[in-house]
């Protein structure tokens with residue numbers, strides 16, 4: 360039989376609205392309502408607590424002798440199609456530190472999938488995290504709670520007093536110390552399941568990144584200096600290494616997340632091509648920005664940063680496990696810290712024949728790339 364010990368997902372309540380209807384779930388968007396004047400489906404649903412299916416069938420038939428086994432199984436199928444039931448699994452234990460995550464994942468899967476499988480995929484993942492600033496340090500804290508196999512961290516900076524308003528990995532006593540050293544110790548104390556490897560390095564070329572990508576399942580780019588240029592350098596490395604990358608960037612009161620799956624979605628240079636083709640102001644805007652030599656002070660408000668960081672890490676888990684569809688493949692997912700809203704920009708395609716980085720295009724055919732030159736950071 361397909362069902363062994365089915366249960367209504369413990370994340371959902373089962374309750375009557377009146378003697379005609381009942382509900383499973385209480386959250387807007389994931390509540391299902393059933394017409395059930397006879398009370399038969401309610402009888403089945405309220406018995407789905409993880410007992411053997413044979414016992415459930417017998418108990419329902421004791422109450423409603425007119426129901427055949429097939430009738431009851433079709434009721435189960437209906438509940439399954441609504442995504443509200445799952446199998447009770449032997450690995451279930453309250454001592455599992457990841458159980459709340461697993462319960463969250465249960466919302467997204469049907470009875471034939473194993474919610475522990477999603478957590479297992481996280482446990483098997485190696486992530487390369489670039490940067491330990493306002494984004495990266497908090498990304499690291501969230502990652503540590505999720506328990507990947509290994510996190511490789513690259514950063515060159517030291518902890519400063521001005522970091523402490525939003526970088527909660529660091530303490531006052533850490534001021535002046537190398538962020539990588541402090542981060543390694545902090546994560547070892549938070550979650551000893553996670554292996555941490557740190558490298559003190561300011562990334563100045565794509566080969567700086569390529570030396571660390573061996574065995575990496577996902578790169579998270581949380582560096583943004585120099586603006587745009589460093590993303591292009593990271594993009595070159597991840598395309599060459601064929602490793603997906605989630606990029607994050609914070610502006611004044613908005614943040615963006617976008618993801619590149621090499622040779623599947625458009626890459627960062629494809630985005631440059633897309634703007635060059637479709638946005639008549641793009642080139643002049645980019646040149647003007649570069650010529651202004653704009654060096655903003657650190658603009659990072661902790662509560663805003665956390666909205667962005669939450670999206671970056673969730674997107675990373677989506678890309679790694681596909682528990683739900685990633686939201687930023689070939690598009691920019693933008694979060695407005697001022698009102699908590701978010702939207703996705705227009706998608707951009709992969710330009711296989713024209714992109715100099717992920718396709719067979721020539722760099723000299725695109726004027727925009729001339730303005731990506733930098734005195735400190737090399738593309739190659």
Ligand SMILES: [Zn+2]
Nearest residue numbers: 626629714717
């Ligand atoms: Zn490309």
